[in-house]
Amino acid sequence: MSRSRFNAVHHAPWVASVGLFVIWELGVRVSGMPEYILPSPSAALAAAWTFREAIWMHAEQTMITTLGGFLIAVIFGVILGAAVGSSRIIYSALNPILIGFNSVPKIAVVPILVMWFGIGGIPAVLTAFLISFFPIVANVATGLATLEPELQDVLRSLGASRLDILRKVGFPRSLPYFFTSLKVAVTLAFVGSVMSETVAANVGMGYLMMSASSKFNVPLVFAGLLVIAVMGIVMYGIFSLLENRWTKWAVRGARSA
Amino acid sequence: MPQTGLKVSVMDSTPVTTAFVEIDKVRLRYLEGDGLALEQTSMTIAKGEFIAVVGPSGCGKSTLLKLVSGLIRPTEGKVRVDRQEVAGPLKIVGMAFQNPTLLPWRTTLDNVLLPLEIVQPHRSNLRRQRKAFEEKAMALLSSVGLAGCEKKFPWELSGGMQQRASLCRALIHEPDLMMLDEPFAALDAFTREELWDVLQGLWMTRRFTVLLVTHDLREAAYLADTIYVMSKRPGRILVRYDNVLPRPRNQEMTFRQDFGDLVHELKGHIRTVRAA
Numbered sequence A: 001m002s003r004s005r006f007n008a009v010h011h012a013p014w015v016a017s018v019g020l021f022v023i024w025e026l027g028v029r030v031s032g033m034p035e036y037i038l039p040s041p042s043a044a045l046a047a048a049w050t051f052r053e054a055i056w057m058h059a060e061q062t063m064i065t066t067l068g069g070f071l072i073a074v075i076f077g078v079i080l081g082a083a084v085g086s087s088r089i090i091y092s093a094l095n096p097i098l099i100g101f102n103s104v105p106k107i108a109v110v111p112i113l114v115m116w117f118g119i120g121g122i123p124a125v126l127t128a129f130l131i132s133f134f135p136i137v138a139n140v141a142t143g144l145a146t147l148e149p150e151l152q153d154v155l156r157s158l159g160a161s162r163l164d165i166l167r168k169v170g171f172p173r174s175l176p177y178f179f180t181s182l183k184v185a186v187t188l189a190f191v192g193s194v195m196s197e198t199v200a201a202n203v204g205m206g207y208l209m210m211s212a213s214s215k216f217n218v219p220l221v222f223a224g225l226l227v228i229a230v231m232g233i234v235m236y237g238i239f240s241l242l243e244n245r246w247t248k249w250a251v252r253g254a255r256s257a
Numbered sequence B: 001m002p003q004t005g006l007k008v009s010v011m012d013s014t015p016v017t018t019a020f021v022e023i024d025k026v027r028l029r030y031l032e033g034d035g036l037a038l039e040q041t042s043m044t045i046a047k048g049e050f051i052a053v054v055g056p057s058g059c060g061k062s063t064l065l066k067l068v069s070g071l072i073r074p075t076e077g078k079v080r081v082d083r084q085e086v087a088g089p090l091k092i093v094g095m096a097f098q099n100p101t102l103l104p105w106r107t108t109l110d111n112v113l114l115p116l117e118i119v120q121p122h123r124s125n126l127r128r129q130r131k132a133f134e135e136k137a138m139a140l141l142s143s144v145g146l147a148g149c150e151k152k153f154p155w156e157l158s159g160g161m162q163q164r165a166s167l168c169r170a171l172i173h174e175p176d177l178m179m180l181d182e183p184f185a186a187l188d189a190f191t192r193e194e195l196w197d198v199l200q201g202l203w204m205t206r207r208f209t210v211l212l213v214t215h216d217l218r219e220a221a222y223l224a225d226t227i228y229v230m231s232k233r234p235g236r237i238l239v240r241y242d243n244v245l246p247r248p249r250n251q252e253m254t255f256r257q258d259f260g261d262l263v264h265e266l267k268g269h270i271r272t273v274r275a276a
């Protein structure tokens, strides 16, 4: 890649994001859109600054519930993905259930969780978990199930047990799939926790935005959206970095190209 | 025509006294209701013999290798190795395929060491003897011309180099049986013929028993002691040639009359098989 193209690729995300805000700002000012319908980004940022202490407190709560749910999703997803990916019987038994489960809108599950656990952090953690484990299961299972048959023959003819094959080949090979799914799953986990906080919590970004909108503080609602977006981008970035570190061998093509 | 490849009819191929691999009236059907993949097949392979199996694609050559390695069980008949009936995956087998199947996250050296992490008794000795094992792997790598590549990753090697590494991985645990399923089919002609010599060299020093599947008749004539021609599906052994060309064979020999005649005759068989 030439140096100038490298720079362009590097700067493109900043240019696009800043551009979006500029267009948004200009659009609101030129059209004279009232603040209670669509506030300008500068108004949203001003609201974020004014309510920074409240936002910090609620964001912290959302971060904790999101990561809590995500952590459970990773543990559960890896175990279930390993089972589904290494046994054809388990795969055919669980596949319809998993697809059915994934098709249920998780917002419909929140009232049930509230019935069981009451209002607060637990439904948020569980919603984050429920919405984010599926991509992990699917990716880990795919990584394991797509082992080359020849490689399995080589290992089996050496007397390798199922567990040997998983340890030596299956898991290392599905690592890139796993990291891809983590990036998707962590952003989904935010969707889950905020959704649950919106209807069933007294704290968290979802609750903050809900109560701001009931007071017609629309700039604060948008400030909340921006904060959630930033948290999602940061977590995504962290998992991208880990992915690059640990699965370099899988992205070499993209690099040398 | 000077007879170099001695054609032997399948029927009166008398069992070798030192039979190491015996395939005894084996038939194989993969799935209930499917046709046979392998029609009644018998062959005996002596210890240290180098055999090649040629035949049209889909005739059951890979199936034959899997049967002997114990990866699949015959529908009828018996497979014996070292006088024991084969009941599950054999542990004295090394395998290499057209696709080198090296693990991209391991260095060449670690790829070659993989079998020692799995096969007993090496597996239990791995921690104590790591150094000795590594030295052995390095020696093997340099014997196939890969000295200095041990720290490289597979994707930093050319196709021919990967295939050399794959041969090393198949040999590191000193198997008695080598199963080679079209190992050189994806390589260019120069690299392929270089690797014939590499393989012949390894075989002449170690004398493991080899089953080589190939669709390259020159390859079969260059490498094998015995060449079997199979029919199209359902596979059956049609003829057997005792290849009496002297060893070690070299590239010069491939221009000789007797080599040419052997290849020519094999070609004639394949042509009739395909037309049938």
Ligand SMILES: Nc1ncnc2c1ncn2[C@@H]1O[C@H](COP(=O)(O)OP(=O)(O)O)[C@@H](O)[C@H]1O
Pocket (backbone or CB within 6 Å): B030, B031, B037, B056, B057, B058, B059, B060, B061, B062, B063, B064, B233
């Ligand atoms: N696992 C399998 N299940 C069902 N049929 C198979 C399987 N493997 C191979 N076959 C069939 O058996 C026949 C022989 O296959 P194979 O031994 O791979 O042929 P070759 O290696 O000579 O090209 C082919 O027709 C193939 O389609």
Ligand SMILES: [Mg+2]
Pocket (backbone or CB within 6 Å): B061, B062, B063, B181
């Ligand atoms: Mg084949």
